[in-house]
Amino acid sequence: MDQRLIRNFCIVAHIDHGKSTLADRFLDVTHAVAERQMREQYLDRMDLERERGITIKAQAVRLAYPHDGVEYELNLIDTPGHVDFTYEVSRSLAACEGAILLVDAAQGIEAQTLANFHLARDAGLSIVPVVNKIDLPAANPDGVAEELAELVGAEPQDVLRVSAKSGAGVTELLRALIDRVPSPSGDPAAPLRALVFDSSYDPYRGVVAYLRVVDGEITGRSRVVFMSNRSTSESEEVGVFAPDASPRPALTAGDVGYLITGVKDLRQAKVGDTVTLASRPAGKALPGYREPKPMVWSGLYPAEGGDYAVLRDALDKLKLSDAALVYEPESSLALGFGFRCGFLGLLHMDIVKERLEREFNLELIATAPNVEFRVIRQTEVISVHNPSEMPQPGTYDYVEEPFVLATVVTPSSFLGPVMELCQQRRGSLQDLRYLSPERAEVHYLLPLAEIIFDFFDLLKSRTRGYASLDYEHWGYERSDLVRVDLLLQGEAVDAFSSVVHRDKAPTYGRAMAERLRELIPRQLFEVAIQATIGSRVIARETVRAKRKDVLAKCYGGDITRKRKLLEKQKEGKRRMRRVGRVDVPQEAFIAALRVDQQPAGRQP
Amino acid sequence: MTPRARDEHVQPGSAGIDGSAGLYVHIPFCLTRCGYCDFNTYAGLEHLAGAYLEGLTLESDLAAPEWRDHTFVSVFFGGGTPTMLPSERLGDLLGSLRRRFSFDPAAEITVEANPDTVDGRALAGLLASGVGRLSLGVQSFDPAVLVSLERVHSPQSARTAFAAARSAGFQNVNLDLIYGANGETLESWRRTVEEAVALEPDHLSCYALTVEPSTRLGRKVAAGMVPPPDPDLQADMYHVACDLLGAAGYEHYEISNWATPGRRCLHNMGYWQGRPYLGLGAGAHSHRDGRRWWNVRPPRQYLDLLDGGELPIGGEERLSDAERATERLLLGLRVADGIPAQWLPDGRATPFVEDGLAERRGDRLALTDRGMLVANELVLAFAAGIGGVEPPGP
Numbered sequence: 001m002d003q004r005l006i007r008n009f010c011i012v013a014h015i016d017h018g019k020s021t022l023a024d025r026f027l028d029v030t031h032a033v034a035e036r037q038m039r040e041q042y043l044d045r046m047d048l049e050r051e052r053g054i055t056i057k058a059q060a061v062r063l064a065y066p067h068d069g070v071e072y073e074l075n076l077i078d079t080p081g082h083v084d085f086t087y088e089v090s091r092s093l094a095a096c097e098g099a100i101l102l103v104d105a106a107q108g109i110e111a112q113t114l115a116n117f118h119l120a121r122d123a124g125l126s127i128v129p130v131v132n133k134i135d136l137p138a139a140n141p142d143g144v145a146e147e148l149a150e151l152v153g154a155e156p157q158d159v160l161r162v163s164a165k166s167g168a169g170v171t172e173l174l175r176a177l178i179d180r181v182p183s184p185s186g187d188p189a190a191p192l193r194a195l196v197f198d199s200s201y202d203p204y205r206g207v208v209a210y211l212r213v214v215d216g217e218i219t220g221r222s223r224v225v226f227m228s229n230r231s232t233s234e235s236e237e238v239g240v241f242a243p244d245a246s247p248r249p250a251l252t253a254g255d256v257g258y259l260i261t262g263v264k265d266l267r268q269a270k271v272g273d274t275v276t277l278a279s280r281p282a283g284k285a286l287p288g289y290r291e292p293k294p295m296v297w298s299g300l301y302p303a304e305g306g307d308y309a310v311l312r313d314a315l316d317k318l319k320l321s322d323a324a325l326v327y328e329p330e331s332s333l334a335l336g337f338g339f340r341c342g343f344l345g346l347l348h349m350d351i352v353k354e355r356l357e358r359e360f361n362l363e364l365i366a367t368a369p370n371v372e373f374r375v376i377r378q379t380e381v382i383s384v385h386n387p388s389e390m391p392q393p394g395t396y397d398y399v400e401e402p403f404v405l406a407t408v409v410t411p412s413s414f415l416g417p418v419m420e421l422c423q424q425r426r427g428s429l430q431d432l433r434y435l436s437p438e439r440a441e442v443h444y445l446l447p448l449a450e451i452i453f454d455f456f457d458l459l460k461s462r463t464r465g466y467a468s469l470d471y472e473h474w475g476y477e478r479s480d481l482v483r484v485d486l487l488l489q490g491e492a493v494d495a496f497s498s499v500v501h502r503d504k505a506p507t508y509g510r511a512m513a514e515r516l517r518e519l520i521p522r523q524l525f526e527v528a529i530q531a532t533i534g535s536r537v538i539a540r541e542t543v544r545a546k547r548k549d550v551l552a553k554c555y556g557g558d559i560t561r562k563r564k565l566l567e568k569q570k571e572g573k574r575r576m577r578r579v580g581r582v583d584v585p586q587e588a589f590i591a592a593l594r595v596d597q598q599p600a601g602r603q604p
Numbered sequence: 605m606t607p608r609a610r611d612e613h614v615q616p617g618s619a620g621i622d623g624s625a626g627l628y629v630h631i632p633f634c635l636t637r638c639g640y641c642d643f644n645t646y647a648g649l650e651h652l653a654g655a656y657l658e659g660l661t662l663e664s665d666l667a668a669p670e671w672r673d674h675t676f677v678s679v680f681f682g683g684g685t686p687t688m689l690p691s692e693r694l695g696d697l698l699g700s701l702r703r704r705f706s707f708d709p710a711a712e713i714t715v716e717a718n719p720d721t722v723d724g725r726a727l728a729g730l731l732a733s734g735v736g737r738l739s740l741g742v743q744s745f746d747p748a749v750l751v752s753l754e755r756v757h758s759p760q761s762a763r764t765a766f767a768a769a770r771s772a773g774f775q776n777v778n779l780d781l782i783y784g785a786n787g788e789t790l791e792s793w794r795r796t797v798e799e800a801v802a803l804e805p806d807h808l809s810c811y812a813l814t815v816e817p818s819t820r821l822g823r824k825v826a827a828g829m830v831p832p833p834d835p836d837l838q839a840d841m842y843h844v845a846c847d848l849l850g851a852a853g854y855e856h857y858e859i860s861n862w863a864t865p866g867r868r869c870l871h872n873m874g875y876w877q878g879r880p881y882l883g884l885g886a887g888a889h890s891h892r893d894g895r896r897w898w899n900v901r902p903p904r905q906y907l908d909l910l911d912g913g914e915l916p917i918g919g920e921e922r923l924s925d926a927e928r929a930t931e932r933l934l935l936g937l938r939v940a941d942g943i944p945a946q947w948l949p950d951g952r953a954t955p956f957v958e959d960g961l962a963e964r965r966g967d968r969l970a971l972t973d974r975g976m977l978v979a980n981e982l983v984l985a986f987a988a989g990i991g992g993v994e995p996p997g998p
């Protein structure tokens with residue numbers, strides 16, 4: 001294909017501003033999907049995406065679009081908007097020359113609009129500003145177009161206006177893309193260099209690598225080399241997503257498509273790697289991606305102890321379609337063998353857990369999430385991913401916790417409450433700017449631990465839903481943190497340990513002890529629950545002993561029923577975790593997570 | 605009998621060295637259905653009584669050849685309310701059973717009865733036909749509790765029935781009591797037990813009210829119309845019963861059963877000890893040689909199958925070794941005699957003995973009063989890891 005007829009672009013926006021719906025209209029206009037197969041947000045193909053109405057994974061699709069008598073090849077990538085999936089956006093950007101920056105006409109610019117704009121600009125992409133949802137009664141297309149023009153440094157009349165719902169303005173937008181997005185400029189004659197910008201695992205075909213071919217050509221029958229580890233394999237098939245995977249004889253410079261090598265080694269197709277040909281290898285690999293930095297950590301354990309190997313295999317496979325996931329084996333006295341996993345945020349964590357459960361038929365227990373701490377002991381720096389590994393006070397010099405640079409976009413009228421909230425969360429103001437007289441953008445340095453759990457909900461409730469939040473990793477700062485342990489019958493339960501700011505420890509300890517009292521069923525003996533810092537007890541609760549649990553009557557010799565009831569009870573017990581003599585239900589481990597999200601006394 | 609010798613035939617499935625067995629006969633008729641009751645019984649089905657009695661005879665004919673080598677040491681007419689049938693008919697039924705099965709001459713023969721369904725004449729008739737033990741469904745001496753349980757008789761009719769039984773000559777009478785009904789207080793229960801003791805019955809069964817989902821009570825509890833029984837209050841009530849009955853000289857020989865010396869219910873003991881039993885009638889359960897089976901529940905279906913010349917069996921199970929092991933703990937631990945201590949691995953029971961829930965008595969291990977009330981938990985804890993029952997958690 002003549003590169004001049006190719007346009008590679010992605011759609012980026014704040015969450016829910018209509019990216020996937022706009023992609024639907026592109027599919028319509030180019031007749032990419034048969035009418036009766038079309039459904040809303042067609043590219044959101046995962047069940048989870050459809051149930052939650054959000055995009056989780058970027059999706060590439062090739063469209064054929066006739067314009068001025070020639071057929072153009074448009075490679076579109078729909079990206080997710082949620083802050084947890086920013087890594088998906090940045091990977092997509094590297095496969096494109098242009099980006100549609102989409103803004104909801106009723107919402108205006110929001111925090112991820114800014115974040116994604118900066119990413120796209122830094123990646124050197126041509127940015128096409130578009131106001132969406134102009135059909136909404138509350139739409140303010142003129143005002144929003146002005147804000148957007150100001151942001152990207154364009155004239156308001158250069159901002160396109162569409163309704164992804166009705167399709168108004170979509171054809172104009174396609175034309176503008178052809179005009180404004182540069183065609184790819186790789187060298188078709190040079191040795192092959194193709195960027196692996198994503199991957200997935202197909203149970204029948206193995207690893208599928210998503211490629212953006214920069215230079216050269218790759219066919220369905222070539223010997224390919226993954227440049228990072230020099231591993232070679234035969235390509236079995238190359239093709240494009242149109243929108244379903246369709247084989248093609250070859251992919252050439254400028255194309256976006258996929259490669260199947262039949263490799264079962266899951267670690268081979270590393271996202272960010274460069275593929276070249278064994279027969280004529282490229283000299284230099286393409287710049288890859290910076291590994292994303294996990295924001296939160298949590299232990300994932302199989303509810304059935306025997307599923308450890310299944311979980312490991314599932315993580316390896318999921319990692320292929322979720323490059324941001326990191327994990328390392330760990331073990332817990334309470335939960336047995338599992339993995340400490342790093343996630344980009346709580347939504348990411350939730351999605352990973354749910355995908356593992358659904359796609360691999362697992363049942364998992366997730367421990368309360370925490371951020372990564374650093375313990376400084378003389379010249380030694382110890383990274384702590386699991387609160388129970390935090391050394392006892394007095395054995396180290398000090399502790400550091402991660403900080404983020406947070407951007408809040410809010411109507412100016414809510415600036416007061418927003419700043420108050422940031423202050424309460426140990427934030428320090430960095431910058432305040434006005435996007436327009438009515439809208440402001442504030443930047444705060446905040447401890448990650450303070451915003452990752454309930455901050456967003458509080459922000460929303462204090463601004464009647466108008467404020468939006470984005471944040472990026474900043475660095476580590478010294479903090480007065482302590483480890484709070486939870487003890488059952490005097491024995492610490494590692495999975496319940498948590499590291500919190502000293503000022504908040506007593507409230508946290510009390511809330512946790514109370515939650516556990518509610519969740520731990522009565523046992524044959526009294527169960528003492530304590531929250532401690534070091535050797536100091538900060539809260540205690542008791543679960544009274546169970547006194548009655550017997551089937552009073554054996555009616556007419558029906559022993560079978562009695563035994564079955566007992567077996568049911570046994571099954572219930574089997575699903576509990578035993579800590580010392582205490583049976584702890586799995587919900588208790590999950591509930592610990594909720595306490596973290598909503599420490600008592602801090603509710604709005 | 606030494607404890608060791610007794611162990612030999614508590615093994616479920618061993619047919620009993622002496623070939624002894626129990627016979628249960630189910631009579632599925634009641635005046636009305638009580639709100640908490642999920643037994644296989646029916647109000648307004650009395651017109652089937654004649655056919656049902658014939659059915660029992662047919663079933664006996666079919667079953668008898670299989671039980672030739674067994675001697676029945678107990679017979680229990682349960683229900684339902686067996687005394688819904690005229691005493692002559694019950695007498696005839698007993699006679700027809702005697703002709704088909706071999707009875708021990710000293711067999712314990714019990715009939716369950718509800719107040720208001722028996723009078724002096726009927727009781728005398730039962731006694732004359734060989735029934736030696738009467739079990740009266742009294743439930744409570746507090747009228748408010750009887751209303752709450754939706755029982756149709758009064759405390760007075762219970763006293764009257766008891767007096768009638770005594771004057772008819774019954775020397776072995778049991779009273780059934782229930783504790784934990786909605787509205788029943790500890791005090792009310794105490795008075796009920798005191799009144800029961802004052803009558804000087806030979807045997808007392810005190811059952812904690814259990815809410816069964818399929819009953820009227822179950823539905824009301826599910827709908828939030830009636831609170832479920834408070835397990836702590838029921839525990840207190842249980843201990844009141846233990847104290848009062850113990851003081852009055854009754855032996856607490858099974859979780860829910862107390863008896864004066866020599867008056868344990870032989871038939872029920874058979875269930876705990878794993879003695880074989882044959883159940884006749886709709887929904888009746890049987891057990892022999894590690895096989896448990898039960899008849900279809902609806903009386904009409906029961907009769908139809910018999911008309912076709914078939915045993916009216918509704919289902920059966922053969923116990924695996926693991927199930928047998930669980931069962932013998934489940935059953936053995938209900939009884940004050942307990943189980944041979946060597947059934948459990950060393951040390952398994954120690955923490956529970958320390959907590960006062962179990963007790964070593966010579967080479968046996970038995971539950972204390974407190975332990976009996978949490979027998980389910982203890983069986984699970986004891987069974988963990990033995991006989992195929994896995995320990996909870998890793």
Ligand SMILES: Nc1nc2c(ncn2[C@@H]2O[C@H](COP(=O)(O)OP(=O)(O)OP(=O)(O)O)[C@@H](O)[C@H]2O)c(=O)[nH]1
Nearest residue numbers: 015016017018019020021054055081133163164165
């Ligand atoms: N009225 C109106 N609604 C729209 C328009 N475009 C999208 N929507 C609605 O906005 C909601 C979000 O649309 P999506 O296309 O899922 O948004 P998204 O940007 O892909 O969301 P994420 O992928 O989760 O970031 C849906 O309910 C759409 O129907 C539009 O032009 N007009």
Ligand code: SF4
Nearest residue numbers: 634637638641683684
């Ligand atoms: S009398 Fe007994 S068997 Fe009949 S309904 Fe009442 S509780 Fe059930």
Ligand SMILES: [Mg+2]
Nearest residue numbers: 019020054055
């Ligand atoms: Mg989307």
